[in-house]
Amino acid sequence: MSDPIIKIQNMNKWFGDFQVLKNINLEVEANKKIVVCGPSGSGKSTLIRCINRLEEHQEGDIIVDGNELSEKTKDIEKIRAEVGMVFQQFNLFPHLSILDNCTLAPIWVKKMPKKEAQELALDQLKKVQIDDQANKFPGQLSGGQQQRCAIARALCMQPKIMLFDEPTSALDPEMIKEVLDAMVSLAKGGMTMIVVTHEMGFAKEVADEVIFMDEGMIIEKADTKEFFASPKSDRTKLFLSQIL
Amino acid sequence: MQTLNFLKPNRDNIKNYSIIGSFLVLVSLIDVISNAFLKINLTSFLPGSLTTLFPLIFGLIGLNMMRIDYSGNKSLDLLNKNINTNNFNALLTLLILFSVVKVLPQSLSWMILDATISGDSKDACTGTGACWTYIKVWFRRFMYGMYPNEFHWRINTAFILVIALGFVGYFMKDNLKKYLALYYVIIYPVIAYLVIYYLISGGSFGLQWVETGAWGGLSLTFIVSFFCLIFCFPLGMIFALGRRSNLPAIKYISICYIEFWRGVPLITVLFMSSVMFPMFLPEDFFMDKLVRVIIAITLFEAAYCAEVIRGGLQSLPRGQYDAAKSLGMGYWKMHIFVILPQALKLVIPGIANTFLALVKDTPLIFVVGLAELAGMLALAKTNPKWLGFAMEGYIFASIVFWIICYAMSKYSYNLEAKYKTER
Numbered sequence: 001m002s003d004p005i006i007k008i009q010n011m012n013k014w015f016g017d018f019q020v021l022k023n024i025n026l027e028v029e030a031n032k033k034i035v036v037c038g039p040s041g042s043g044k045s046t047l048i049r050c051i052n053r054l055e056e057h058q059e060g061d062i063i064v065d066g067n068e069l070s071e072k073t074k075d076i077e078k079i080r081a082e083v084g085m086v087f088q089q090f091n092l093f094p095h096l097s098i099l100d101n102c103t104l105a106p107i108w109v110k111k112m113p114k115k116e117a118q119e120l121a122l123d124q125l126k127k128v129q130i131d132d133q134a135n136k137f138p139g140q141l142s143g144g145q146q147q148r149c150a151i152a153r154a155l156c157m158q159p160k161i162m163l164f165d166e167p168t169s170a171l172d173p174e175m176i177k178e179v180l181d182a183m184v185s186l187a188k189g190g191m192t193m194i195v196v197t198h199e200m201g202f203a204k205e206v207a208d209e210v211i212f213m214d215e216g217m218i219i220e221k222a223d224t225k226e227f228f229a230s231p232k233s234d235r236t237k238l239f240l241s242q243i244l
Numbered sequence: 245m246q247t248l249n250f251l252k253p254n255r256d257n258i259k260n261y262s263i264i265g266s267f268l269v270l271v272s273l274i275d276v277i278s279n280a281f282l283k284i285n286l287t288s289f290l291p292g293s294l295t296t297l298f299p300l301i302f303g304l305i306g307l308n309m310m311r312i313d314y315s316g317n318k319s320l321d322l323l324n325k326n327i328n329t330n331n332f333n334a335l336l337t338l339l340i341l342f343s344v345v346k347v348l349p350q351s352l353s354w355m356i357l358d359a360t361i362s363g364d365s366k367d368a369c370t371g372t373g374a375c376w377t378y379i380k381v382w383f384r385r386f387m388y389g390m391y392p393n394e395f396h397w398r399i400n401t402a403f404i405l406v407i408a409l410g411f412v413g414y415f416m417k418d419n420l421k422k423y424l425a426l427y428y429v430i431i432y433p434v435i436a437y438l439v440i441y442y443l444i445s446g447g448s449f450g451l452q453w454v455e456t457g458a459w460g461g462l463s464l465t466f467i468v469s470f471f472c473l474i475f476c477f478p479l480g481m482i483f484a485l486g487r488r489s490n491l492p493a494i495k496y497i498s499i500c501y502i503e504f505w506r507g508v509p510l511i512t513v514l515f516m517s518s519v520m521f522p523m524f525l526p527e528d529f530f531m532d533k534l535v536r537v538i539i540a541i542t543l544f545e546a547a548y549c550a551e552v553i554r555g556g557l558q559s560l561p562r563g564q565y566d567a568a569k570s571l572g573m574g575y576w577k578m579h580i581f582v583i584l585p586q587a588l589k590l591v592i593p594g595i596a597n598t599f600l601a602l603v604k605d606t607p608l609i610f611v612v613g614l615a616e617l618a619g620m621l622a623l624a625k626t627n628p629k630w631l632g633f634a635m636e637g638y639i640f641a642s643i644v645f646w647i648i649c650y651a652m653s654k655y656s657y658n659l660e661a662k663y664k665t666e667r
Contacts, residue, residue: 054566081572091567095585095663104581105571150567157571 003066005030005161005192006051011060013046020046021057022216030160033193035203035224038213039239044196045088047213048163051194052083065160081109084154088166090146092138098125098149099134102156110157117156124152128182144175148182155186162186164195200244204228212236261309262320268306272299276342280349300338307334355639366630378633379640386620386640389460398451399463402443406436406470429478433471440467456534457613462644464616468538469603475542476602477595480549485579487554498550505547511608513540518612537609545602552594556587589663596656600649617641 004027013021020043028034036044049055050062053069053076062069067079093101102121106112112120125131128148130141138146147167154162164183168176180202187193187206197203203210203224210227212220212235220227220236231237276299278284287298307328315321327337358373361380369375379386388396409432413424444467447453459467486498505513517540518533525531560583568578588595607618615623621637624630 049566052570054569077572077574080570083570085566085570087563087567087570089561089563091561091563093564093567093582093586095589105573108577108581109572153571 004028005065006194007061007063008051009061009063011050011057011062013043013050013055013057013059020216021050024060024218026211026218026221028161028192028194030192031190032208033187033191033206034195034209034211035207036194036196036211036213037198037200037203037239038219042213043216044213045165048085048165048194048196051161051163052080052085054085077109081105081157082159083161083163084157084159085163086147086150086154086165086167088169090138090143090150090170092146092150092153094138097135097137098130098141101138101149102153105153106156121152121156124155125149127155127185128152129178142175143171144178147171147175147179151179151182151186161192161194164193164197166196166198168197168199198243200228200240212239214239258312258315258317261312262315262317265306265309268302268309270306272303272306272338273341273345275299275302276345280346299342300335303338304331304334307338369633374636374639375633376636378630378636382620382624382630382637385461385624386617387461388463389615389620390458391454391460391463392452392458395446395452395454398443398446402439403463403466405439405443409435409439428474433474436470436474456532459534460615461620462617464609464614465603465606468534468541468606468609468614468616471538472541472545472602472606473599475538476545476549479542479546481553481584483546483550484553484557487550488557502547502550505544506551508544510541510544510605511611513544514608514612516540533612534614537612537614541602541605541609545598548598548601549595552591552598553587555594556589556591557583559590560586589660592656592660592663596653600652603648603652604645617644 006026006028008024008026011021011024012019024047026047036047038044046055050057050069051064053062053073056071057069064079065082067073067075069076069079073079092098093104096104099118099121102124103114103117106117106120107114122131122134125134128151130145130148130152133141133145133149138149141149147170151167167183168179171179176199180199183193183195183202184206193206195202195207207224210222210224211218212227212231212233214235220231220233222232227236228240231240275286278286285295287295290298308331310320311324311328311334312320313324315324328334354373356373358371359376360369360371360373361376362368363377364381366375366378368377384393384396388399391399412432413427416424416427442448443451444459445454445456483498483501486494487502489495489498514537517536521536522531564582564586565578568582573582606616609616610619610622618641621634621641625634625637
């Protein structure tokens with residue numbers, strides 16, 4: 001077995017006095033797809049935001065691709081460049097065209113020549129089927145198109161890991177499918193993915209493991225088949241009975 | 245049979261009503277106009293107070309009769325929708341219309357019809373109207389201050405050069421575009437300073453030295469505004485970012501700076517810069533008064549700019565910061581490429597506001613003995629040969645300032661439209 005690409009040990013996090021994450025232990029191997037589910041406020045988003053240090057944790061260790069994340073981490077930007085992230089609200093840059101959204105970081109962070117970056121961006125946009133929208137601005141696109149552009153933008157940095165923070169929660173049902181399709185094809189390409197989502201169909205199709213969280217703790221972590229067929233804890237059973 | 249119902253006009257007898265109504269309004273207007281322009285009172289047969297109220301009453305009845313909803317007549321509908329929605333609005337419309345008509349003849353005759361512009365001494369001003377001869381004679385002083393007449397070409401050349409250099413950005417090639425900000429923030433001000441120093445101050449290249457005390461008029465307004473605008477913006481940006489910094493030292497220095505400068509009146513700052521500041525300097529160190537004043541205004545306005553820009557920074561959603569960070573951008577890259585372009589676009593109206601206030605604050609430098617346009621006016625009106633023409637001078641100055649400020653605000657609207665990318 002290879003070394004895990006993400007390793008979280010005894011991690012605790014507080015927002016003020018409120019403990020959002022309690023004693024999290026998690027290992028993710030390269031090329032695995034993990035789906036994190038659970039009720040709102042259970043700390044799922046906070047957990048994956050800790051992985052690229054958009055949130056700081058107070059106790060425990062997080063090791064991403066061999067680098068430990070802490071206040072002492074100097075090159076946090078370098079680690080973040082290796083970890084792509086897709087947000088619930090897309091967070092495209094509204095003042096830049098779709099193409100510029102995708103090329104901005106490769107050009108200025110990775111120092112890629114402009115031509116090469118544009119080719120790469122068009123390639124990625126083609127994969128999510130919005131290369132014909134490349135010169136429009138985010139405000140002119142539908143939610144589903146924006147989210148697919150956000151995926152392409154993250155992929156343009158050629159990350160080793162992709163984090164998805166409820167990518168389909170802000171979309172209407174018809175658009176969910178086109179975004180999920182893009183994610184499925186990405187998963188089939190062998191990307192390491194951690195996905196926070198309520199789309200259990202997606203979980204069943206691509207996830208290697210499913211994690212169930214509640215009240216800041218990992219309640220259950222199991223292989224996908226096992227998780228849906230025979231959940232161990234009562235809390236998980238209750239959750240699954242409500243959403244399936 | 246049709247009966248005339250004054251209170252309830254409707255579509256069926258639209259023709260009668262609109263014709264009678266417009267006739268009444270016309271009569272009231274003719275009465276007011278003849279009263280104002282020709283000094284004839286058409287209604288002198290009426291008792292005193294009625295004479296004054298006559299056009300108002302007639303006009304009101306007329307407008308009331310014309311008020312027909314969905315008349316089908318386009319211009320009538322437009323009129324009813326905008327200035328004749330109800331009796332109160334009709335009254336306001338008439339009052340405003342009448343007061344404009346009443347004021348117009350006097351101001352017209354004072355400003356144009358009875359005004360004098362010929363001649364070149366006070367003796368030419370014999371008419372009852374304004375004496376624009378005064379402005380004509382003093383024009384060079386109002387533009388160039390006490391700057392020697394034979395050197396005015398130096399100021400003109402310097403301004404043309406500076407403006408031309410300002411347009412360089414438009415013609416820059418694409419591969420140089422990334423140095424645009426650098427050019428405008430550092431290189432351009434330095435070049436402009438050198439141009440103004442060598443051309444307007446002189447003292448080398450065979451040009452005679454003219455001390456800054458002799459500078460003045462509109463050209464001084466431009467020089468002070470130009471340097472203050474160009475420096476206070478980047479400085480304000482730095483303090484706006486500083487105030488939001490995570491580093492306590494930078495944050496508190498920025499807060500102290502902003503709160504200090506926002507708390508003192510500009511006039512005190514100017515006094516201190518010219519009277520107190522030199523006391524703290526070593527004796528052999530000399531800094532020109534104009535430079536000191538420009539620095540003082542710049543520091544002062546930078547605090548206001550900083551708060552305006554901070555408002556823009558705060559209005560951006562947190563997701564923009566998250567997205568930029570998640571792509572591996574550091575603090576500076578994130579701000580230069582993602583945060584500032586959006587924030588600055590949002591604060592264009594606020595910045596324009598600050599800049600306009602700055603331009604209009606420049607007359608305050610009179611208190612330290614620098615006479616720009618308004619200052620030259622104050623000097624000119626006390627000239628014993630030309631007493632009694634303050635009104636003309638101030639009207640001239642207001643028109644000049646209005647043109648400058650209106651141009652600036654128009655430009656800011658253009659910028660807003662240019663950078664509008666949202667739906």
